[in-house]
Amino acid sequence: MPKQVRRSLLFALPFQVVTIALALVLALIGFPIQVLLTVLLALTMWAPAAAELVFRTTLPRALQLHYLIFITLGPFAGSALNVYAMIPDWDTLIHFDSGVMLAWLGMLWVRRVEERVGTPLPSWFGLLVVQLTPMAFAAAWEICEYASDLIIGTNSQNGSLEDTMGDIMAGTLGGLFAIVLLVILRRPRTVAPASLVRAARRSGSAERTDAPH
Incomplete structure (x- = not known):
């Protein structure tokens, strides 16, 4: 097994241990916890390592950490610990954050393509x-939430079309927010493709040139 894959597995391990232990403790106390869902979610925390193994690439730690936090605060806290039912706006915030995370994934894909072809892609394409990327995943996620509610008995969508569309819009806005961060702060550097970083620099230089002295 490649070294970076082993490191990614170990990187996810503390999150897995904490989520499973917390779910078991709360279930023993008497809270209505989805223990089976927690175990399944803990397994999904190995997704970055699996992606590195299958696609023979390295995922930046910033993206992996964001993913692990998203799984912990979103599906685990939201569905397994029923936070979605206790805090109505929690779902919207998580979907917004997922838009940021998935926009980072889109940036990384563009970056890897540019590294492979050896030349920057057009900034509009990037x-x-x-x-x-976040728009497509937002739609796919809603399908998964519907299946989870139907099969496992979670309460992710509250049976509402308004909730579903709101989640997709939140993910879309999260993607836009990630682009704004890239343009203004040029972050995260470990994910951003060269073409978009250069475009952001040109934009910043143009603004400084046009500013009154």
Whole structure:
């Protein structure tokens, strides 16, 4: 097994141990906890390592950490610990954050393509990929939430079309927010493709040139 894959497995291990232990303790106390869902979610925390193994690439730690936090605060806290039912706006915030995370994934994909072909892609194409990635995943996630509610008995969607569309819009806005962060702060550097970083620098230089002295 490649060294970076082993490191990613170990990187996810503390999150797995904490989520499973917390779920078991709360279940023993008497809280209505989805223990089976917690175990399944703990397994999904190995997704970055699996992606590195299958696609033979390295995922930046910033993206992996964001994913682990998202799983912990979103599906685990939201569904397994029923936080979605206790805090109505929690779901919207998580979907917004997922848009940021998935936009980072889109940036990384563009970056890897540029590294492979050896030349920057058009900035408009990179931005399109970055924004469409969270939009596509947001739609797919809603399908998974519906299946989870139907099969496992979670309460992710509250049976509401308004909730579903609101989640997709939140993910879309999260993607836009990630693009704004890239343009203004040029972060995260370990994920951002060269074409978009250069475009952001040109934009910043143009603004400084046009500013009154």
